[in-house]
Amino acid sequence: MNDRLDALVEQAGPEAWTTATPAEGWDVGMQIAHLAWTDEVSLTAITDPDAFQGVVEQAMQDPTGFVDVGAAAIAATGRDQVLARWRAARDGLGRALAETDPGTQIPWFGPPMRPRSMATARIMETWAHGTDVADALGTTLDVPEALPHVARLGYRTRGFSYTMHGREAPAAEVRVELVGPDGAVHTFGPDDAPQRVTGSLEDFCLLVTQRVHRADTDLAATGASAEEWLGIAQAFAGLPGDGREEGSRA
Structure with a gap:
């Protein structure tokens, strides 16, 4: 699914990066930046729970805007940088999930999750934001398996x-x-x-x-x-x- 969304964005080209999506105030770039941010934070939750706890404490200071602020900071770096970070984060997260003991409870903003549940959560979020991107570009994200x-x-x-x-x-x-x-x-x-x-x-x-x-x-x-x-x-x-x-x- 990540690869198909990536290909969709790549084929749309740089001119589509700032196309507004159905999510108010979010363009294509912000959607991808959000996925990059969340994949990076998910990877931190697996590899460095103490550092992740620091992220949670920051989130508690601004629960309604924290995630958007993090995504906006990545989006501001520009299309090439955002895509590079997203690709690196999702690849690293995939490897970490595969290598983590299935019974491990991974901390999260909601209830802790086992690796399989976190993988499912990433499928959900990538599908949801990918759907917004596809809608903005006038096409569909054809991933029925998700x-x-x-x-x-x-x-x-x-x-x-x-x-x-x-x-x-x-x-x-x-x-x-x-x-x-x-x-x-x-x-x-x-x-x-x-x-x-x-x-x-x-x-x-x-x-x-x-x-x-x-x-x-x-x-x-x-x-x-x-x-x-x-x-x-x-x-x-x-x-x-x-x-x-x-x-x-x-």
């Missing part, structure tokens, strides 16, 4: 979504049944759960990464808890975002 990973993380972070909104997660389980681009059905949760979410795999992924307004999806919820969750779902660590306006995604 969708099941994003959806699984979106389902597993249901309780976290409630926590980030200052609410207690309902005890009732939710069954999720999603249809992928190839017609395959991806399911999560107990098959006898009365609370249910059904619909498109891609729409669910867009929703849990806050790339689409709930009204612009084909997702159907059965039960009050399922409907409430779809209104606050977030698969990413950090404070809840503002999401996207209704009708903003064609």
Whole structure:
């Protein structure tokens, strides 16, 4: 997926670097700089937990703007430097994740994660920001293999979504049944759960990464808890975002 996003940006050329994306105030360069920053910080969390704790303490001083400030500092170095840092960071992170004991709890801004979970989180974030870049460039990021990973993380972070909104997660389980681009059905949760979410795999992924307004999806919820969750779902660590306006995604 990284390679396909990289190729997309490379093919678009330098003139597309400052093209505005659907994320307000973010152009293509800022999106890639954000991925570079997050990959670098993820690598630090694995290789130097003490240094990462320092990053967390800085974040606590400005929880709403810290990440953007870090990405903006990288973006300011220019296209060639940003791309070089992103490539180096993602390659280094990939090697570190592969070499880390599977049972290791890696510190993060949210709950600690094992290497497999961190890899899934990076797939989610790269897909989400890559989707913004592709939308800005008038094309698509054709990586259907990423969708099941994003959806699984979106389902597993249901309780976290409630926590980030200052609410207690309902005890009732939710069954999720999603249809992928190839017609395959991806399911999560107990098959006898009365609370249910059904619909498109891609729409669910867009929703849990806050790339689409709930009204612009084909997702159907059965039960009050399922409907409430779809209104606050977030698969990413950090404070809840503002999401996207209704009708903003064609």
